Amino acid sequence: DTAVSQTPKYLVTQMGNDKSIKCEQNLGHDTMYWYKQDSKKFLKIMFSYNNKELIINETVPNRFSPKSPDKAHLNLHINSLELGDSAVYFCATSRRGSGTQYFGPGTRLLVL
Amino acid sequence: QQQVKQSPQSLIVQKGGISIINCAYENTAFDYFPWYQQFPGKGPALLIAIRPDVSEKKEGRFTISFNKSAKQFSLHIMDSQPGDSATYFCAASMDSNYQLIWGAGTKLIIKP
Numbered sequence: 001d002t003a004v005s006q007t008p009k010y011l012v013t014q015m016g017n018d019k020s021i022k023c024e025q026n027l028g029h030d031t032m033y034w035y036k037q038d039s040k041k042f043l044k045i046m047f048s049y050n051n052k053e054l055i056i057n058e059t060v061p062n063r064f065s066p067k068s069p070d071k072a073h074l075n076l077h078i079n080s081l082e083l084g085d086s087a088v089y090f091c092a093t094s095r096r097g098s099g100t101q102y103f104g105p106g107t108r109l110l111v112l
Numbered sequence: 113q114q115q116v117k118q119s120p121q122s123l124i125v126q127k128g129g130i131s132i133i134n135c136a137y138e139n140t141a142f143d144y145f146p147w148y149q150q151f152p153g154k155g156p157a158l159l160i161a162i163r164p165d166v167s168e169k170k171e172g173r174f175t176i177s178f179n180k181s182a183k184q185f186s187l188h189i190m191d192s193q194p195g196d197s198a199t200y201f202c203a204a205s206m207d208s209n210y211q212l213i214w215g216a217g218t219k220l221i222i223k224p
Contacts, residue, residue, distance in 0.1 A: 041199050041217045056211060090155050099144040099205045101212060103155030
C-alpha cells in the first residue's frame with residue numbers, strides 16, 4: 001500500500017478553470033501539508049492541517065483552498081487557474097512531534 | 113533569519129568521488145536538520161537527519177557534519193555512485209512547530 005497517494009498524477013487544463021487535487025495517507029499521521037515545487041525545484045509550503053485545523057497558511061493566493069474531510073485526506077482546490085500555477089504539487093504528512101515528513105508522488109499541473 | 117542557504121546549486125562528481133553539499137542557517141532556535149533526497153518524478157524522501165547535540169552522523173556512505181558555532185551543516189556522500197544522482201535538499205526546523213524551512217536544493221550528477 002502506498003503511504004501517501006495523490007490523484008491525479010498529471011493535470012493539464014486551461015486558464016480560468018477550477019481543479020482539485022486529492023491526497024490520501026494511510027500512515028495515521030495527524031499533520032498533512034501541501035507544497036508547490038516550481039521549475040527550479042524550489043519547495044514552497046502552502047498549507048498544513050493538524051487535526052482538521054489549518055495551522056500554516058503562507059502567502060498563497062486565496063484561489064487556493066485546502067479541504068480536509070477527515071484525518072486521512074487533505075485536498076487542494078484551485079479556482080481560476082493561472083499560467084503561473086503550473087508546477088508540481090506535493091502532499092506530505094508527519095506525525096505529531098516529529099520533524100520527518102513523508103511525501104506523495106506529486107501532481108504535475110500544467111495550465112495552458 | 114528563517115532562511116536556510118544551500119550551495120552549490122548543482123554539482124558534478126566522478127563515480128567513486130566525494131560529494132559535498134553545504135547549508136547555512138541564521139536562526140539559533142533551529143534544532144533539527146534533515147536532508148532529503150529527490151529523484152526525478154518522485155517526491156522528496158528523508159535521507160538522514162541530525163540534531164545539534166552531535167557534530168557528525170553517519171549512515172552508510174552518507175554523513176552529516178554539523179558546526180553549531182558556524183551555524184553550518186553539510187552532507188558528504190562517500191564513494192558516490194550514479195544511483196546517487198538526484199536533487200538534495202537541506203532543511204531546518206524547531207521542536208516548537210516542526211515547520212521545515214527548506215534550502216533551495218542541489219542537483220547532483222554522478223558521472224560513470
